[in-house]
Amino acid sequence: MLGIGNELNGDDSAGNWVARKLSERLKDQPNLLIMDCGTIPENASGPLRRFQPQLILMIDAADLGEPPGTIQFVDLDQVRGFSASSHSLPLSVFAGFLVQEFHCEVALCCIQPLSLEFEAELSKPVKGVVKSLVEEIASYYLA
Numbered sequence: 001m002l003g004i005g006n007e008l009n010g011d012d013s014a015g016n017w018v019a020r021k022l023s024e025r026l027k028d029q030p031n032l033l034i035m036d037c038g039t040i041p042e043n044a045s046g047p048l049r050r051f052q053p054q055l056i057l058m059i060d061a062a063d064l065g066e067p068p069g070t071i072q073f074v075d076l077d078q079v080r081g082f083s084a085s086s087h088s089l090p091l092s093v094f095a096g097f098l099v100q101e102f103h104c105e106v107a108l109c110c111i112q113p114l115s116l117e118f119e120a121e122l123s124k125p126v127k128g129v130v131k132s133l134v135e136e137i138a139s140y141y142l143a
Contacts, residue, residue: 014113015037022034069111
C-alpha cells in the first residue's frame with residue numbers, strides 16, 4: 001500500500017495519513033508492505049522490488065468533483081491528464097511501470113479533499129474518511 005501526498009498541503013496528505021496509521025496498526029504483517037511515499041511514489045520501487053507484491057494499492061487525494069471525504073477507486077486508464085496530488089510523475093505512468101515491472105495489479109483509491117491550503121490540518125470530512133479507511137483495511141488483515 002502506497003500513501004501518496006504532500007503533508008504540507010492540508011487534505012493532500014490523506015494518503016500519507018492512511019499509510020502512517022496502517023503502519024502502526026499492521027506493523028507485524030509479513031505479507032503487507034505499507035509505505036508513506038510523500039510526493040515521490042516512484043521512490044517505492046526499490047522496496048517493492050524486494051517485496052514482489054501481487055497487488056499495489058495507491059491512496060491519494062484527488063479532485064473528483066464530489067463532496068469532501070468521498071472515496072472512489074479510479075480506473076488508471078482515466079488518470080491521464082488527471083493531477084491527483086502534488087507529485088510530478090503522472091500516476092498513470094507510474095502505475096504502468098509498476099504493472100510491467102512487478103506483473104501485479106495496481107489500484108488507485110482517491111479521496112476528495114476539502115482544502116489543499118498550505119500548512120492546514122486535515123479537514124474534518126477527510127479525517128473521518130481516513131479513519132474509516134484505516135479501520136476497514138486493518139479489520140481485513142486482523143480478522
